Amino acid sequence: MSGASVKLPHLLSAVKFGELELANRVVMAPMTRNRADAEGVPGATMVEYYAQRADCGLIVAEGAWPSRDGQAYCRQPGIATAAQIAGWRAVTDAVHARGGCIVLQIMHAGRIGSHHVKGEAAQTVSSSAIRANGELFTDAAGMQPYDAPRALSTEEVRGVVAEHRQAALNARAAGFDGVELHCTSGYLPMQFMCSGTNVRTDEYGGSVDNRVRFAAECLQAMAEAIGPGRVGFRFNPGNTYNDISDADSAATHTELVRRAAGLGLAYAHVMRSADPEIDAFALARSGFGAGLILNDGFDGDSAEAAIAGGVGEAVSFARHYIGNPDLVARLREGVELARFSRKTLYTAGAEGYTDYPAAQGVSA
DSSP states (O other), X not given: OOHHHHHSTTTTSOEEETTEEESXXXXXXXXXXOOSOTTSOOOHHHHHHHHHTTTSSEEEEEEEBSSXXXXXXXXXXXXXXXXXXXXXXHHHHHHHHTTOOEEEEEOOOTTSOOHHHHOTXXXXXXXXXXXXXXXXXXXXXXXXXXOOOEEOOHHHHHHHHHHHHHHHHHHHHTTOSEEEEEOOTTSHHHHHHOTTTOOOOSTTSSSHHHHHHHHHHHHHHHHHHHOGGGEEEEEOTTOOTTTOOOTTHHHHHHHHHHHHHTTTOSEEEEEOOSSTTOOHHHHHHHHHOSOEEXXXXXXXXXXXXXXXXXXXXXXXESHHHHHOTTHHHHHHHTOOOOOOOGGGSSOSSSTTTTOOOOOTTOXX
């Protein structure tokens, strides 16, 4: 072990989350990159992208839709069809060939969507019929406002829970080691959780316990399908992305974490809160216990300090993984991190995706 490795002994040590065995505590956070084909099928470029980054302890692959109604973005991958499962299988095989561990984030976008992206046959649905302010890019028609959503009926909500169960099974068929439920960024689970987007009067609305019910039932269904030790979830108290609001985000997320803790899940992936009044990491530690992956704003030294200080068990990196496919090696050797181009974050093709070079003279 080099001198630089000794400097990061906690970050570069092995850890186990449920059934997931990580060679180190560097996690690649899920990042939407829009490189699947028009049918949501991962191709060779995505295989190369994830394989390049397989030396981290865990890859959380980008949010994939469980049904066409849940798609948000152009060229966003799904996990609903046989072709998508086969496409992802090539990705997971490549990651496993390099000794990596990879889970898939399941992301139903709810009201964040457009018929220009997912087609006229798909619907835009949500907890309530409240349209999100904002626009998204469409290949077909440029920037477009979000569709007005239709509120799901009680029976339809249960059907979407079943879609999440099937998505977990599909992910395992595609070779993923597990799944992560996307419970933040204003997508469907958060639309149910937050008082600003949920004005329902049935068992999925009203009280905090009822508003958290949908996310909790999705987690339970996924855990029952593939085992709780292969399921995690991502959340972010105080998040307002995609026009989301909640009267008491700390209380809502405390209840979410309490419900999740009773399921015996593999991990909780918690983002630092933008609200200075909320300590998201402390909230997660208090309610969930061990098995925390921390996210947002970390470098190697601060990640090491957070793990050594007992704040969490691992740290995930997003932006640093765009331009640094060899991030673990760079952290280990103390090599300066490369910058990335924002212009190619969401464009099609290899440019700004798989063409970032590894550092010279650094061993993988």
